[in-house]
Every structure is written in structure tokens, then in C-alpha cells.
Amino acid sequence: MSAYLAAGAGLLAAMLLLVVRAALGPSVYDRILAMNSLGTKTVLFIALLGFLQGRPDFVDVALVYALVNFVSTLAILRMVEDARLS
Numbered sequence: 001m002s003a004y005l006a007a008g009a010g011l012l013a014a015m016l017l018l019v020v021r022a023a024l025g026p027s028v029y030d031r032i033l034a035m036n037s038l039g040t041k042t043v044l045f046i047a048l049l050g051f052l053q054g055r056p057d058f059v060d061v062a063l064v065y066a067l068v069n070f071v072s073t074l075a076i077l078r079m080v081e082d083a084r085l086s
Contacts, residue, residue: 004052011045028080032073039069 022034050058
């Protein structure tokens with residue numbers, strides 16, 4: 001059990017560092033990558049939380065969040081690309 005708690009603490013630490021990278025990123029692409037990585041870590045954290053609580057339905061929530069994260073990243077990249085061409 002303590003190994004799972006250590007994994008959760010590691011995920012939270014990585015998420016904190018990604019928030020810092022998203023705030024201070026030197027370019028817009030670094031910020032987008034940090035937010036996409038934060039979404040991935042959030043999916044992992046939701047799945048871990050579901051495992052620790054004995055609720056396998058959290059995996060469905062994590063998958064939906066992963067799909068939303070992917071589609072929103074593509075939409076933001078398309079928006080940034082269109083804004084740079086104008």
C-alpha cells in the first residue's frame with residue numbers, strides 16, 4: 001500500500017512541476033506540452049485513486065478525461081497555428 005501512496009506523491013510532485021513549466025514556459029509550445037503532460041498525469045492519478053479506493057469505474061472517467069485532453073490539445077495547436085499564419 002505504501003508503494004501506491006509513494007506513486008501518488010510522485011505524480012503530485014510531477015504535476016506541480018508541470019504547472020510551473022506551464023506558467024514559466026519560454027514559448028507557447030512549451031506551455032501546451034506542459035498542459036498536455038499535466039493531463040496525462042491527471043489520468044494516471046485518477047486511475048491510481050480509483051485503484052486505491054477499490055472503484056474500477058474511475059478507469060472510465062480517466063479514459064474520458066484522456067480523450068478530452070487529446071482533442072483539446074489538438075484544437076489549441078490548430079488555433080495557435082492559424083493565429084501565426086495570419
